[in-house]
Amino acid sequence: MATLIRVTGDWTLAEDCAQEALVQALQRWPAEGVPANPAGWLMTVARNRATDVLRRAAVERRKLHELAAYPPAVADPGAPDGEEEVVDDRLRLIFTCCHPALALEARVALTLRTICGIPTADIARAFLVSESTMTRRLTRAKTKIADARIPYRVPSGPALAERLPGVLAVLYLLFTRGYDTDGEPAFADEAIRLVRLLDALMPGESEISALLALFLFQHSRRAARRDAGGDLVPLDRQDRARWDHAAIAEGRAVLGRVREDGPYALQARIAATHAAATSVETTDWPAIAAWYDALAARTPSPVVALNRAVAHGYAYGPAAGLALLAEARAGGALDGYPLALAAEADLTARGGDRERAAALFRRAAARTHAEPERRALLDRAADLDP
Numbered sequence: 001m002a003t004l005i006r007v008t009g010d011w012t013l014a015e016d017c018a019q020e021a022l023v024q025a026l027q028r029w030p031a032e033g034v035p036a037n038p039a040g041w042l043m044t045v046a047r048n049r050a051t052d053v054l055r056r057a058a059v060e061r062r063k064l065h066e067l068a069a070y071p072p073a074v075a076d077p078g079a080p081d082g083e084e085e086v087v088d089d090r091l092r093l094i095f096t097c098c099h100p101a102l103a104l105e106a107r108v109a110l111t112l113r114t115i116c117g118i119p120t121a122d123i124a125r126a127f128l129v130s131e132s133t134m135t136r137r138l139t140r141a142k143t144k145i146a147d148a149r150i151p152y153r154v155p156s157g158p159a160l161a162e163r164l165p166g167v168l169a170v171l172y173l174l175f176t177r178g179y180d181t182d183g184e185p186a187f188a189d190e191a192i193r194l195v196r197l198l199d200a201l202m203p204g205e206s207e208i209s210a211l212l213a214l215f216l217f218q219h220s221r222r223a224a225r226r227d228a229g230g231d232l233v234p235l236d237r238q239d240r241a242r243w244d245h246a247a248i249a250e251g252r253a254v255l256g257r258v259r260e261d262g263p264y265a266l267q268a269r270i271a272a273t274h275a276a277a278t279s280v281e282t283t284d285w286p287a288i289a290a291w292y293d294a295l296a297a298r299t300p301s302p303v304v305a306l307n308r309a310v311a312h313g314y315a316y317g318p319a320a321g322l323a324l325l326a327e328a329r330a331g332g333a334l335d336g337y338p339l340a341l342a343a344e345a346d347l348t349a350r351g352g353d354r355e356r357a358a359a360l361f362r363r364a365a366a367r368t369h370a371e372p373e374r375r376a377l378l379d380r381a382a383d384l385d386p
Helices: 002-008 011-032 038-057 061-069 083-097 104-115 120-126 131-147 158-179 185-201 206-219 245-255 263-276 285-298 302-316 318-329 338-350 354-367 371-384
Strands: none
Touching: 002 011, 002 038, 002 083, 011 038, 011 131, 083 104, 083 158, 083 185, 104 120, 104 131, 104 158, 104 185, 120 131, 158 185, 158 206, 185 206, 206 245, 206 263, 245 263, 263 285, 285 302, 302 318, 302 338, 318 338, 338 354, 338 371, 354 371
């Protein structure tokens, strides 16, 4: 797909020709056998189909010339010959899908559809819209790329430094879409796969490695976040034996390569500190509070302020956490936010006021839209009721 988009300059044509090549493979390979170079076979069939379409449509001579000049067979992507070209095309496609001229939601959807191959219906469900609506959004995004003549390339020099955070933000949001309590788990898997690819294609970029480490630490807890009945299990009640310790070990190794403490590195260090503990009680909360102090100074936001308050509450006592939480809410950005109410409830309970804490947990449950999260909050309230 990435190579066909580069060669034809037409996203829809590239998608159609790639699909037709796959259909021919499904029809012919069972009878004729799988060719020695399957990737080359598919590329040749797709390229020939694109050439026919462009010739019949009498499209620009330049595009036709590019196709005619393209070699008839493409080397296996796993072989040394042709590997650099495949790598470059994948990078180009990632940076094009994540171009800042597109709205963030469109970037995520286009990444899911074009790079990950997620069906449009599944993307629509994740974004809570109809399949036809998502199809139109994807079409508009591709049209904008064509009409705005967004270059199909990886930026270089200062432009790369400017664009890379936007690409990482898309991958971060993609992971979050899969990691949330009501998210699509496959999206988190795809985010990890893509950041692995980016880490391999752009070695030495500290924040890419940091983002990969963060994903690995967070994803290691997935199996322990739900009980047998599908209910959400909070961090302090999770069975840590069910955490993916191989992923944690890989996360530590990746984080060991990070030499700069950017926003993702700071979050990864927080996650690594959680992963190193055997329980909430043995967690190095002062270290986590210090990392959150650094993160709040680097990238201040209401959610960071909320998490910082919780960390200080565990490190230095509930009163310290409630004081920082009150500061975080002063601007009104956290008004009605269920996790802010849940954090206040937890700190209040730890301070000894069980009745008020139970009422706060119930208020948080009333404001959340995720059913597993709502049940977990009501369970906490029930535990605190006299």
